Amino acid sequence: MKLLERMFHLTERGTTVRRELLGALTSFFSVAYILFVTPSYLSQTGMDYTGVLLATCLSSALACFLSAAFDLPFMLAPGVGLNAFFTYTLCLTMGYTWAQALAVVSLSGVAFLIISLTPLRDQMISCIPPSMKNAISAGLGLFIALIGLLNSGIVRAEDGALLLGEIGAPATFLAILGLLITGVLMAWKVKGAILIGIVVTTLLGFPLGVTQAPESMNLSLASLRPLLLSPDFGGVLSLGVLPLVTAVVTFTMCLCFDTLGALICIAGAGDLLDKKGGLGRYSRGMTAVALSTAAAPLLGAPPIGIPVEGSTGVADGARTGLYTAATGVLFLASILLAPIAGVIPGAATSPALVLIGMLMIHNATNIYWHQVEIALPCFLTMIMIPFTYSVADGIGVGFISYTAISLVSGKGKKIPVVTYILTILFVAMYVLSAL
Structure with missing residues (x-):
């Protein structure tokens, strides 16, 4: 225990070994799907299903x-x-073939790593207005609740519309029951309410x-071999520059704004943001994601995020x-226990997502x-994240609308240069993707 205290400063950060391990179990079960x-x-691209499962666990x-x-x-x-x-x-x-797409992911990870290791990282974080950060967090709350x-x-979802599901279906009824059970436990302030609910x-x-119950306990590691060192860097130019x-x-x-949005979201959920709404030392999460994304394709794994x-x-x-170390151990264990991990139905983890979304939406009050010049971009950010099923698109729409409204209203001089640069990059991204 003393070693863990020295390594992670548990007392200083107001936590305990039990709380950390309980949090790891809760998060792992919430994300096991x-x-x-x-x-x-990824199997739709021709990649082996079992191999990707193993690569996902390991990476x-x-x-x-x-x-x-x-x-x-x-x-x-x-x-x-x-x-x-x-x-x-991709x-x-x-x-692109799946091997070429893995190479694209790795190159993108390197580009993101360069950003995360330069002053641009902190400038990107600081250039986002406090209200926009709250809108991102609230939008993410709506997003995960929708998921x-x-x-x-x-x-x-049916014919392009969102409709009420079949309440009498067993899985749906179970999810509603789980939502009520977990909600009651949270109302009673039971520690680990979400895990207990799952x-x-x-x-x-x-x-x-x-x-x-799992049908089989067998999982062959041989399926991973064809994916190791498989990125086709030599073929990424096959479609042109x-x-x-x-x-x-x-x-x-x-990758950049999905990560930034998740960092703000999770830091906000744990009250880890500083007094100015900044990430402080937690901004290093961008570097961790960049390194992981650059390296994961070498294992045949998809891009890594938060x-x-x-x-x-x-x-x-x-x-x-x-x-996070405990969560990593659980991912390793899932290599052997993947069939057991599959026992947890989506109906059991879904209530946790809805309730966390409920907790996150309170950021909208800030x-x-x-x-209007702040409210409209924030509102667009909040609704576009779930409606487009993309954190990056929600933030992109927010940035573009914020910059445009500020310029038209004569407040463009108050906007940091980095905000203009990011807005231009977002516009360029949408233009390029439309070509």
Whole structure:
């Protein structure tokens, strides 16, 4: 215990070993679905499902250990949005092979690393108005709540519209039950309420036929071999220079602002932001993500981000790298216990996402709603994050509208130069992606 105290300064940061480990369990169970969603995405590009599952477990574990080395309470793992970009944009739309797409991801990670190691990192963070930071956090709350509602079946997508799901369906009914149980536990201020809610909901799923015992305990490591050192750096120019530049610039922007949005979100959930709403030492999370994303493709793994579901553990009290180290151990264990991890149904983890979204939406109260030039960009940011299913697009729309309104209203001189640069980059990203 003394060693852990020296390494992670637990007492100084108002936490304990028990709280860190409990937070790791909570976050891991909340994000465990990524272990199975990721290969379902990437297998559409021709990658082996089992191999991607193994690569996801291994790369997530190593990335979490890197985050722990920085003593950061940020769990690292592939993100749903980044997986979708890899599959549907790089491979199925632009036409890159999965090996070439892995190379694009690695190059984007290097570009992001350069940004994270220069003063531009802190300038990017400081150039975002406080109200915009709150809007990002609130928008992310809506986003993960929407993911939870869709995953649970409480809300369904049909013909381009979001509709109420089939409440009587077993999985949907179980999710509603889990939402009520976890909500009551939180109202009673029970420590670890979210984790307890996931476990209880999972157990209740057995008689409803939603929770299923694993059919097999076998997982062959041989499936990982074809993916090791597979990025095709020599073939990234096969489609031309402009498509490569477009892919790298667009992906770097998405990676950068997905990460920044998640950092603000999770730091806000744990009350880790400084008095000015800055990230302080926690901005090093950008470097951890950049290094992980640059290296992950060498394992045949998808891009690494900071899943906003990690806010569950931080909201439960996790504050240090011990939390992320423990999460990394759980990802390693999932290599052997992946079939057991699959026992946790989406109906059991979805309530956690909805409730964390509820906790995060309170950030909207800190927005200056009486100033339209601030309120409108913030509002657009909040609604575009869930509506476009993209953190980067939500932030992009917010930046562009904020800059445009400030210029037209004669307040352009108050905007930092970096804000103009980022706005231009966002505009360029949308123009390039439209070509």
